[in-house]
Amino acid sequence: MNDEELLRRLADVFERYDPVPGGIGIDAVRAGVLAGSASSALALVADGDVDGVRGAGGRLLGFAGPGGRVDVQIDVGVRLTGLVSGLMGSLWVRWPGGSRLISVDSAGRFVIDGLPAGPLSLVVSGAVGPWFVG
Amino acid sequence: MVLSVTELVRRAADADQAAWRELVRRYRALVWAVAREHRLDASDAADVSQATWLTLAEQLPRLREPERLAGWLATTARRESLRILTVRRREEPLDWADLPSTADGPEAALLASDRDGALWRALHGLPDRCRALLRLVAHSPGLTYAQAARALGIRVGSVGPIRTRCLAVLRRRLECDGLVEVR
Numbered sequence: 107m108n109d110e111e112l113l114r115r116l117a118d119v120f121e122r123y124d125p126v127p128g129g130i131g132i133d134a135v136r137a138g139v140l141a142g143s144a145s146s147a148l149a150l151v152a153d154g155d156v157d158g159v160r161g162a163g164g165r166l167l168g169f170a171g172p173g174g175r176v177d178v179q180i181d182v183g184v185r186l187t188g189l190v191s192g193l194m195g196s197l198w199v200r201w202p203g204g205s206r207l208i209s210v211d212s213a214g215r216f217v218i219d220g221l222p223a224g225p226l227s228l229v230v231s232g233a234v235g236p237w238f239v240g
Numbered sequence: 241m242v243l244s245v246t247e248l249v250r251r252a253a254d255a256d257q258a259a260w261r262e263l264v265r266r267y268r269a270l271v272w273a274v275a276r277e278h279r280l281d282a283s284d285a286a287d288v289s290q291a292t293w294l295t296l297a298e299q300l301p302r303l304r305e306p307e308r309l310a311g312w313l314a315t316t317a318r319r320e321s322l323r324i325l326t327v328r329r330r331e332e333p334l335d336w337a338d339l340p341s342t343a344d345g346p347e348a349a350l351l352a353s354d355r356d357g358a359l360w361r362a363l364h365g366l367p368d369r370c371r372a373l374l375r376l377v378a379h380s381p382g383l384t385y386a387q388a389a390r391a392l393g394i395r396v397g398s399v400g401p402i403r404t405r406c407l408a409v410l411r412r413r414l415e416c417d418g419l420v421e422v423r
Contacts, residue, residue, distance in 0.1 A: 109407055116378040117269065119359045126272040127286055131264035131293040153323065165327045202290065223283075225291040237294040239287040239324065 147171055148228060148235030165240055171233045178228070180240040185219035186226070195231025205229070249306035252297075263309070264293065269379040270310060271317045274391050277372035278321035284328070288320040310380045311387030318391050362413045369394065370406035377403060 107115070152168030164181045174192020181187070190197060190210055197208040201222050210216045228235040243251075243262070251259035271292050275285035295316055296303075303312070363371050369392070376388055383391075385399040394402070 110381070112407065112411065113374070113378040113381065115359060116363070116374055119356050119363070120273065120375055120378065121269060122356055123360050124272075124276060126268045126289070127282070130272070130286060130289045131268050132261065165323075202294065224287055225294055227294075234298070237291045237298075239284075239291050239320065240327070 147233035148176070148230065150236050150238070151175070152177070165238075167238055169228060169235050171230055171235075176228055176230065176235075180226075180238070184221040184223055184226075184240055185217065186221065187217050188215070190214040190216070190230070193230045193233075198229040200227050200229055201225060244307075245309050246306045249300060249303060249309060253300040253303075260297070263296075267310060267313050267380070270376065270383075271313050273372075273375045273379050274314050274317035275321050277368075277375060277392070278318065278325060280321055280324060284324050285321075288317055288324060291320050292317045308387070310383050311390070314376065314380075314383065314387055314391035318393070358417055359414070362410060362417070365413060366406060366410060369402065370409070373399065373402050374406055374410070 148169040148171045150167060151170045152166065154166050164179045166177065166179050168175055168177045171193050173194070174190070176188060176190050176193060176197070178186050178188035186199060186208075191214055197210055197216065198205050199208055199218060199221065200206075201224060204222070206218065206221075208216050208218050225237040225239050227237045243259070245263075245266075248259045248263050248266075252263055268289070271289050272285060275288040280288060292313060296313065303309070305312075363374070366374070372392055373388060373394075376383060376391060386396050389396040389399050
């Protein structure tokens with residue numbers, strides 16, 4: 107057995123004992139993101155800790171869009187808590203297979219829970235943000 | 241007819257779902273391997289894989305060097321894996337050394353007395369870095385040393401030597417077990 111044959115055997119063994127779950131990657135098609143999608147207009151500009159509190163959990167993300175930004179905290183659950191500043195229009199959260207309109211109060215704050223586990227992405231007035239996971 | 245990666249990327253960017261599925265079929269094991277070899281559990285590795293594929297789907301029309309897709313996927317999966325690891329370490333500070341290996345481990349193969357089971361056990365006797373590199377190379381033989389180095393956070397110059405040494409160690413163990421012929 108030469109190196110190439112051995113490596114092929116290894117690939118088979120990894121697939122047998124630690125297989126890729128079914129459906130992964132195919133969901134991108136169902137999410138309708140394959141081609142024709144808006145250019146990613148919300149850019150990830152901050153990714154960090156929740157006030158540096160160890161054990162508090164949650165991930166803080168900041169996205170910049172035309173004229174403003176959205177800051178959001180993701181908690182296990184899955185819950186998003188955040189603040190929109192300077193961005194106009196409706197705010198949506200999407201995931202492979204669905205999306206929900208987020209209700210934002212007059213100060214720009216929002217809380218939304220009961221979201222599915224897995225990758226999420228924010229959309230503000232058609233400006234699409236990158237995919238993130240908690 | 242086997243289509244090139246560049247052609248598959250071009251077709252998938254034109255919303256050809258068959259081309260997209262073929263891309264996923266070719267590289268899903270590589271993306272999964274990067275996440276798992278960063279010691280993510282199955283649930284986090286699934287999230288990393290999904291996020292990597294979704295990001296690719298949106299980046300397809302703007303992908304600059306489609307022929308280097310394997311490297312792009314591996315690097316993207318590593319970036320997502322590191323983000324998750326940062327969050328998990330914050331939630332539950334653990335000594336890195338205490339973390340269990342993510343895959344089912346050799347015990348999963350204890351009952352499998354066949355050659356695959358023996359190979360799986362031998363792989364888990366290797367240092368983590370050895371197993372991680374061999375896994376990436378096994379799933380994606382076209383990965384360059386530079387791409388493999390970026391995906392695992394190791395120096396480019398050490399990829400070749402690690403690959404050679406780890407294959408030799410693995411081969412010796414398999415020979416001791418009578419699983420490959422002595423040459």
